[in-house]
Amino acid sequence: MKVVNLDAIKTKGEITTQSVQKYLVYNNFLNILFSLLTAITVFSIVVVFSYFVVALISFVLALFLFIGLLIITLATLGIVYLTTDIGKAWGWFDPLMERTQAFYQVLDKIYHVLPYLDIACIALCVVSIVLFAKNKLCISKTKIVWLSIFLVVLVACAIFAFLSQGGSK
Amino acid sequence: MNNITLKVRGAPKNSLIFLDDKLIKIKKDSFSNKMFKGQTSKNEISLKIYKVQELTLKNWWLYEILYFILSIFGLFDYRAKTGFYDVTYEANIKLNADTQLELNFDRKTENAFTVKATNTELNEKENKKEQNLKAKKRFKWTIVCKVLAWILAAVVVCLCLFI
Numbered sequence: 001m002k003v004v005n006l007d008a009i010k011t012k013g014e015i016t017t018q019s020v021q022k023y024l025v026y027n028n029f030l031n032i033l034f035s036l037l038t039a040i041t042v043f044s045i046v047v048v049f050s051y052f053v054v055a056l057i058s059f060v061l062a063l064f065l066f067i068g069l070l071i072i073t074l075a076t077l078g079i080v081y082l083t084t085d086i087g088k089a090w091g092w093f094d095p096l097m098e099r100t101q102a103f104y105q106v107l108d109k110i111y112h113v114l115p116y117l118d119i120a121c122i123a124l125c126v127v128s129i130v131l132f133a134k135n136k137l138c139i140s141k142t143k144i145v146w147l148s149i150f151l152v153v154l155v156a157c158a159i160f161a162f163l164s165q166g167g168s169k
Numbered sequence: 170m171n172n173i174t175l176k177v178r179g180a181p182k183n184s185l186i187f188l189d190d191k192l193i194k195i196k197k198d199s200f201s202n203k204m205f206k207g208q209t210s211k212n213e214i215s216l217k218i219y220k221v222q223e224l225t226l227k228n229w230w231l232y233e234i235l236y237f238i239l240s241i242f243g244l245f246d247y248r249a250k251t252g253f254y255d256v257t258y259e260a261n262i263k264l265n266a267d268t269q270l271e272l273n274f275d276r277k278t279e280n281a282f283t284v285k286a287t288n289t290e291l292n293e294k295e296n297k298k299e300q301n302l303k304a305k306k307r308f309k310w311t312i313v314c315k316v317l318a319w320i321l322a323a324v325v326v327c328l329c330l331f332i
Contacts, residue, residue: 009193
């Protein structure tokens with residue numbers, strides 16, 4: 001620990017109620033700002049990370065789609081090429097098209113789940129922040145409980161709004 | 170030069186510690202004890218510890234509102250919510266080459282601090298703590314206002330979501 005030279009510290013006049021209040025206000029504002037800044041930084045990191053995960057999943061799905069389509073196209077071309085001489089190619093091709101459409105439907109369903117994944121990621125972010133706040137910023141358990149209830153209600157409302165919007169379409 | 174090592178355990182949050190009438194910036198160790206190491210050419214210095222209730226100071230309501238808004242509806246408000254004590258501790262310390270002083274905040278008696286360990290002569294002038302009922306009462310009112318603000322915020326959020 002650093003040793004402070006007391007003689008070098010300048011006295012700021014007498015200790016009065018006003019000087020005490022000045023110090024307390026300054027100290028409180030500084031501490032709250034520091035807590036806020038830390039939370040914002042952590043939130044940003046977690047949000048960016050979560051969206052990175054979502055983007056990665058989307059990318060993998062897109063890659064999956066691309067590879068799938070590539071295989072199907074190549075297979076179709078191969079089949080068409082192989083069966084052109086016989087003249088029965090289109091008869092073979094139709095069931096393949098049906099399968100392709102089914103594949104598309106599966107992918108469509110997966111893409112419909114992605115917004116829920118977003119909501120889950122955001123909820124995860126908030127939970128991480130709450131845990132961080134509890135450990136590092138000394139937030140009481142009561143506040144955590146209230147915040148959790150508030151978040152659950154908020155997420156439920158968001159899901160409800162999302163579903164009702166989808167239903168109206 | 171005389172060295173002094175001061176350790177204060179369990180002191181209320183936002184306690185102000187003055188050594189030789191100078192406000193010292195004290196750091197916490199890994200056990201949340203407030204630690205200070207200093208040196209001075211003097212042979213005797215004064216030690217003053219004060220804890221003032223912010224809710225009894227001038228324009229307290231204005232600062233409460235500002236803290237509430239700034240800390241996002243009180244979420245990042247780290248200030249203590251219990252034990253509304255006004256603490257006053259004043260003592261003179263005779264210094265030696267390596268003065269050690271360890272104070273414990275006393276919750277059970279009327280005294281504010283008890284000396285846990287020291288290797289020097291300590292002349293206590295004042296050592297008292299008393300509960301500030303005015304601050305306690307005002308704190309209850311701030312809680313009511315904060316709950317109302319939370320309800321209002323929830324209503325606004327719901328309205329924004331559904332309308």
